[in-house]
Amino acid sequence: MAEKMEINPILKQVLELGPTVAFFLIYLRIRDDSYVFAGTEYSGFIVATIIFVPILLAAMGVLWFLTGKLSRMQIFTAFMVIFFGGLTAWFNDERFFKMKTTLVYGCFSAILGIGLLQGRSYLAFILNEMLPMRDEGWMILTKRLCAAFVLLAVANELVWRTMSTDLWVKIETFGFPIALMAFLMMQFSLLQQYLIEPDKDEDA
Known part of the structure; x- marks a missing residue:
């Protein structure tokens, strides 16, 4: 390979x-x-x-x-x-590009939601090697992130439909990514108890 x-x-x-x-x-x-x-x-x-x-x-x-x-x-x-x-x-028509953000967040939420209905966390499938965590922690994070993507999709619809293009571009470029990053950092902090620490006994 x-x-x-x-x-x-x-x-x-x-x-x-x-x-x-x-x-x-x-x-x-x-x-x-x-x-x-x-x-x-x-x-x-x-x-x-x-x-x-x-x-x-x-x-x-x-x-x-x-x-x-x-x-x-x-x-x-x-x-x-x-x-x-x-x-x-x-x-x-600029509306198509503005709606793209709604559909991206909506699709992410739908994908995570389908996994949850199956009793699985697709996040764990993608990120478990980078961030080992117990299944319970992955399910909690997946539920919260699924809800966060729904909120971001709704927020994008409200912004582009009710505010100026200038403001939408600024929020799309900086606001949404910063909000998502802050949310993830907060979740990883709250879910510390579910993280799997490397086994240090083997080094003894």
Whole structure:
């Protein structure tokens, strides 16, 4: 079997988060402009969305080249970005790209929910090697994360339907990821009792 390749953690973060930050910066630069292609006028938001897709694909390609692998979540998210980015450009309607976030969070929640109905934690299947934890802990975390994804999906719908595009872009780029990261950090802290410590008796 091919050996897994490791890369600098900072470079990995840049490749994973860089495209989203690039979208944000491009949007800020061209948000007030409009562009005409093939006789159709496109807003700065839609042009930024179109530019974002190849940037994301390039970053994922470099990440795959350097590590030899991509997570299922990365592949799924990339597919959603390409699909809804394409719809946004084709119909010249920014609502498709804004709805993408709702569907991504909704799909994550549905996947975790299906596992819970089967009495399983799909999180454990994906993350157990990185974070050994007892089954009870994984089930608790999965239930909470499933609910969190539902709340994020609802929040995205409320934001894009009731607030400005500027505010949605800022919340999408920074607000939702920070909220999710803070939630996960809090959960791992609360679930310390379920973590499996390495057996130190063998070293004695």
